[in-house]
Amino acid sequence: MSTAVQAxxxxxxxxxxxxxxxxxxxxxxxxxxxxxxxxxxxFAFVFGGAIDPPGSVNYKEWLIAGIFAQTxxxxxxxxxxxxxxxxxxxxxxxxxxxxxSGSAVLVGRTTSDVVYxxxxxxxxxxxxxxxxxxxxxxxxxxILGFALLLLFAYAVSWVMAFVxxxxxxxxxxxxxxxxxxxxxxxVSNAFVPTESFDGVLRTIVEWNPVSTLTQSSRELFGNxxxxxxxxxxxxxxxxxxxxxxxxxxxxxxxxxxVRQYRLTTSx
Numbered sequence: 001m002s003t004a005v006q007a008x009x010x011x012x013x014x015x016x017x018x019x020x021x022x023x024x025x026x027x028x029x030x031x032x033x034x035x036x037x038x039x040x041x042x043f044a045f046v047f048g049g050a051i052d053p054p055g056s057v058n059y060k061e062w063l064i065a066g067i068f069a070q071t072x073x074x075x076x077x078x079x080x081x082x083x084x085x086x087x088x089x090x091x092x093x094x095x096x097x098x099x100x101s102g103s104a105v106l107v108g109r110t111t112s113d114v115v116y117x118x119x120x121x122x123x124x125x126x127x128x129x130x131x132x133x134x135x136x137x138x139x140x141x142x143i144l145g146f147a148l149l150l151l152f153a154y155a156v157s158w159v160m161a162f163v164x165x166x167x168x169x170x171x172x173x174x175x176x177x178x179x180x181x182x183x184x185x186x187v188s189n190a191f192v193p194t195e196s197f198d199g200v201l202r203t204i205v206e207w208n209p210v211s212t213l214t215q216s217s218r219e220l221f222g223n224x225x226x227x228x229x230x231x232x233x234x235x236x237x238x239x240x241x242x243x244x245x246x247x248x249x250x251x252x253x254x255x256x257x258v259r260q261y262r263l264t265t266s267x
Contacts, residue, residue, distance in 0.1 A: 007101040014095075014108025018082065019115060036071045036124040043067065043191060044131045051192060057225025064128040065145075065217035066190030069210055071124060072153035073185060075117045077177040079109050079157040080164030084173045087165065092264070103258045110157045117153050121146055136222025145220030152213050152242060155249040162257040165264050190214045194230050206232035209245040216242050 044060045051059050083105075086092050095105050125133075135142045160177060167173045187204060188211040197205050205211050215238040218224050229235035 007103045007107055010100040010104030011107025011111060013100075014104050015111040015115075016108075018108060018112035033119060033123045035074075036067065036120050037127050039067050039071065040064070040124060040127045040131060047191070057223055057227075058132065060128075060132040061134060061223050062218065062225065063191065064124070064133040065221060065223055066188075066214045067124060067128075068121065068149050068217055069152075069188075069190055069214045070185040071120050072117045072149050073156055073181055073210060074177075075120055076113065076153045076156035077160050077174070077181065078113045078116055080160030080167075080173040080177060081170050082109055082113075083161055083164035084167055084170045087264070088169060103261070106158075106161050106254075106257050106261055110154060110161060113157050114150060114154055117150055121149065133223075137220060141220045141222070145217045148216055148220070148239065148242060149213065151246055152209070155246045155253075158253040158257050159249060162253050162260055165257070165260045184208065185210050188214060194235070202230075203232075206230055207234050209242055211235070212238035212241045212245075 040063075043063050043066075047059075083092075086095075086105075092105065101107075160173070163176065164173050167176065187201065188208045189205060190210060194202065194205050194211065212234050215229055215235055219238065229238070234241040
């Protein structure tokens with residue numbers, strides 16, 4: 001069996017092991033699904049009357065793409081937390097003793113977290129429909145929008161995998177990821193229009209990959225209200241710019257994560 005095929009095969013076994021936790025510890029899934037519902041309802045009804053989005057679209061409809069982007073990025077942190085927990089409990093040492101691919105643990109961990117994000121997107125989409133969100137483009141564009149969200153989250157999960165093997169505990173990875181991801185999602189156009197930012201901060205928002213992920217989703221779902229984004233190249237080509245970031249993250253952090261895993265398990 002080739003190295004790549006073995007990594008995928010063993011990785012799927014590890015992914016199944018991670019997904020079994022849903023059945024054995026359903027509380028994990030409950031909290032995963034409650035969070036996106038809370039954000040949709042909070043921003044739609046608490047801030048919905050105070051924020052006026054550009055174009056002719058209403059805020060509740062304009063908001064959902066931003067909630068999607070924020071939730072899948074936060075969902076990627078489960079990879080780091082899961083690896084940190086396995087290292088604390090010695091499960092990684094057990095994996096090391098088995099005849100399996102060296103990258104299977106990482107492949108399985110990142111794959112299982114895609115399933116969590118799919119469930120979150122389904123719940124958010126249903127909640128969004130209840131509060132007034134609608135898909136204005138065709139079903140193909142909508143599927144591409146969801147696929148882009150999942151692809152970006154998958155790339156970020158490799159960053160979290162790398163970080164998860166560097167920190168000593170689950171608490172540290174949760175706090176560290178919150179400190180990084182919270183400003184990354186809020187200093188973006190996920191919840192407020194780009195035009196509400198000025199100067200250097202506006203430039204940061206325009207080139208923030210979370211902003212282009214959100215803009216891509218709005219365009220693919222047809223939630224722009226006919227409003228054109230700013231003149232920045234990143235906002236004029238949000239799908240391409242987001243895919244460039246996905247490629248960069250995977251090329252840099254996937255090898256780093258695999259290398260760090262091998263260093264950790266060789267000690």
